[in-house]
Amino acid sequence: MNNEFTSINRGKNRIEKKFNQLKAQNKAGLVTFLTAGDPDPDTAQRILNGLPEAGADIIELGMPFSDPMADGPAIQLANLRALGNGMTLQKTLDQVASFRTLDNETPIVLMGYYNPIHYYGTQRFIDDAIEAGVDGLIIVDLPPEEDEELCHPCMTAGLNWIRLATPTADDERLSKILKHSSGFIYYVSIAGVTGTHSAQQSDTSEAVARIRKQTDLPVAVGFGIKTADHVANTVAVADAAVVGSALINTIAEGLEAQLSTDEIVTNLHAFVAELARGTIKN
Amino acid sequence: MNKPDQSSVPESYRSGPDENGHFGIFGGRFVAETLMPLILEVENAYNKYKDDPEFKSELSYFSKDYVGRPSPLYLAQRLTDQLGGAKVYFKRDELNHTGAHKINNTLGQILLAKRMGKKRIIAETGAGQHGVATATVCALFNLPCVVYMGAKDIERQAPNVFRMKLLGAEIIPVISGTATLKDAMNDALRDWVTNVEDTFYIIGTAAGPHPYPEMVRDFQSIIGIEARAQILEQENRLPDTIIACIGGGSNAIGLFHPFLDDSSVNIIGVEAAGFGIESGQHAASLTGGKPGVLHGNRTFLLQDGDGQIIDAHSISAGLDYPGIGPEHSWLHDVGRVEYVSVTDDEALEGFQLCCRTEGIIPALEPAHALAHVSKIAPRMGKDQIIVMNLCGRGDKDVFTVAKALGVEI
Numbered sequence: 001m002n003n004e005f006t007s008i009n010r011g012k013n014r015i016e017k018k019f020n021q022l023k024a025q026n027k028a029g030l031v032t033f034l035t036a037g038d039p040d041p042d043t044a045q046r047i048l049n050g051l052p053e054a055g056a057d058i059i060e061l062g063m064p065f066s067d068p069m070a071d072g073p074a075i076q077l078a079n080l081r082a083l084g085n086g087m088t089l090q091k092t093l094d095q096v097a098s099f100r101t102l103d104n105e106t107p108i109v110l111m112g113y114y115n116p117i118h119y120y121g122t123q124r125f126i127d128d129a130i131e132a133g134v135d136g137l138i139i140v141d142l143p144p145e146e147d148e149e150l151c152h153p154c155m156t157a158g159l160n161w162i163r164l165a166t167p168t169a170d171d172e173r174l175s176k177i178l179k180h181s182s183g184f185i186y187y188v189s190i191a192g193v194t195g196t197h198s199a200q201q202s203d204t205s206e207a208v209a210r211i212r213k214q215t216d217l218p219v220a221v222g223f224g225i226k227t228a229d230h231v232a233n234t235v236a237v238a239d240a241a242v243v244g245s246a247l248i249n250t251i252a253e254g255l256e257a258q259l260s261t262d263e264i265v266t267n268l269h270a271f272v273a274e275l276a277r278g279t280i281k282n
Numbered sequence: 283m284n285k286p287d288q289s290s291v292p293e294s295y296r297s298g299p300d301e302n303g304h305f306g307i308f309g310g311r312f313v314a315e316t317l318m319p320l321i322l323e324v325e326n327a328y329n330k331y332k333d334d335p336e337f338k339s340e341l342s343y344f345s346k347d348y349v350g351r352p353s354p355l356y357l358a359q360r361l362t363d364q365l366g367g368a369k370v371y372f373k374r375d376e377l378n379h380t381g382a383h384k385i386n387n388t389l390g391q392i393l394l395a396k397r398m399g400k401k402r403i404i405a406e407t408g409a410g411q412h413g414v415a416t417a418t419v420c421a422l423f424n425l426p427c428v429v430y431m432g433a434k435d436i437e438r439q440a441p442n443v444f445r446m447k448l449l450g451a452e453i454i455p456v457i458s459g460t461a462t463l464k465d466a467m468n469d470a471l472r473d474w475v476t477n478v479e480d481t482f483y484i485i486g487t488a489a490g491p492h493p494y495p496e497m498v499r500d501f502q503s504i505i506g507i508e509a510r511a512q513i514l515e516q517e518n519r520l521p522d523t524i525i526a527c528i529g530g531g532s533n534a535i536g537l538f539h540p541f542l543d544d545s546s547v548n549i550i551g552v553e554a555a556g557f558g559i560e561s562g563q564h565a566a567s568l569t570g571g572k573p574g575v576l577h578g579n580r581t582f583l584l585q586d587g588d589g590q591i592i593d594a595h596s597i598s599a600g601l602d603y604p605g606i607g608p609e610h611s612w613l614h615d616v617g618r619v620e621y622v623s624v625t626d627d628e629a630l631e632g633f634q635l636c637c638r639t640e641g642i643i644p645a646l647e648p649a650h651a652l653a654h655v656s657k658i659a660p661r662m663g664k665d666q667i668i669v670m671n672l673c674g675r676g677d678k679d680v681f682t683v684a685k686a687l688g689v690e691i
Binding site: 064065066067068069070072073076080083088089090113114115116117118119120140141142143145146163164165166167168169170173177188191192193196 | 302310311312313314315316317318319320458459464465468471472475476478572573574575576577578580583585587588589590591
């Protein structure tokens, strides 16, 4: 690949290992997205710790932000719940570090917006994220035009830079997106915010094929994936499916129904297990 | 105020932004990938048309016959006498059609949107002035208009909400986040990311991803271009001081930009200090904020110790934004423009002073600039000249002012 950053030690890369492992098992990956600290830091840590056993192959954790511009209502509310209960960027890193004492295999990718990292200090954040056991970053509002901000320092430090590819990108734009991408490619299957409508499988299939022409990196597909059937349809054409808002909705519904913390945690893990059934390839 | 580092003083203060939309370290294109092709398309179209004679002539025609430009540069004699110092001139942009400077920009952007073949216009609004200016040009050019407005602002600004509806716009109440201007901008961006095929986003201030800060500045620069020519004609010299209020900063950058390389001209931007900077409840991003990234650009932002955006407060809904245009952040950094702040109470004083001495009910936004004029004019010589941008009229604010003064109407 067109990539001058070679310091990512691919042998030790949890993400690459995971995709190789899945391939050997003839499985696709389930990527779960949850907002760190949602609904509150303690419950969120319990949810996080149980995700691998429930069936999550890769964990995406949203770093809470007051102004999540690319997210739909479900994730917006998750951000507000987390922040309202005292979640911070530092605590997000702490939760990853705590998770790593139990699990040193499951990749964790932090996803979010640039400002909290900008405020924290980019180099300090990269160092602390690696130290905590983070495997990669997806920063929504840092397109290739702003690569010098965080992408280049991340790749130099050996932290994967996972980029979003979108239906609005033509082949030329796509090659710009893929340059300096590592870990996997996250294909956003619709033009829109998270948690709204779902893409047509044929459109996704065509887009993933277009991406594969330009890269050997695994392709995960997300946005609008809500059920095990969606997962199965998605992984028929991709290496992994990302589920976010639908998971977060189970937390919101649990809170709405005034379920106990135990019930919320149990329900969420049960839903992850159900989604994971969609990842077995025929 | 930051003192300029002599080695970093640019040859011209008017040459920014660079090709990536940077003014020094500020500006840029911090948007989701889905939006990038759209932003680049706007940039290409703007570069293609900004110097196009037909585009310029159409803009100039509507500016003159529809908006009523040029706006007068008016010597506020009674105010000058009362303050007892420098001569105070008002740039009368409150006389524009729709009552504020906002239409200079919406007119320019809709002419661009039409040339790009866009079929639908979206906008965000806080106080409703930009929403009204957008709804106005959408009616004029027969394009559907969707305006995102914070639910709290809809409550506070009922007359403007009704004006927009009369003009045929659809108003979408924003309940996300804190339900104010920043959230309206978030929801407008969410709309744009969803309707990528046919929609043009008319941003109301000189902020957002490149090329918006440059484009909005250029459309608003008509204010400063006219003012500069008018003062040269009326006084045969440049002013000593020019001054404007700043929320996002579009009226201010419009006045300032043509004067930036006139080193004899002292330039002052007035931010809203709300209940006072020390209260924490204000909208003074430069005075009380730190650099960060929001809504597509790096600029000074009101934020907490975790990089979360804090809501702004000002009695003037039009200044109630936790950020500021990136060019202002740069001008602040290099020290070319002095940025000060004025509280709600001082702005209310300025508001009443203008009503009583000049028979002009100003908007609460320029009342902030006027409050600062009333502080500095008395200390200046009678042969000195101040030009202040009176960027909006105050009809929209009479209820707010009455409430603040404890009057029931």
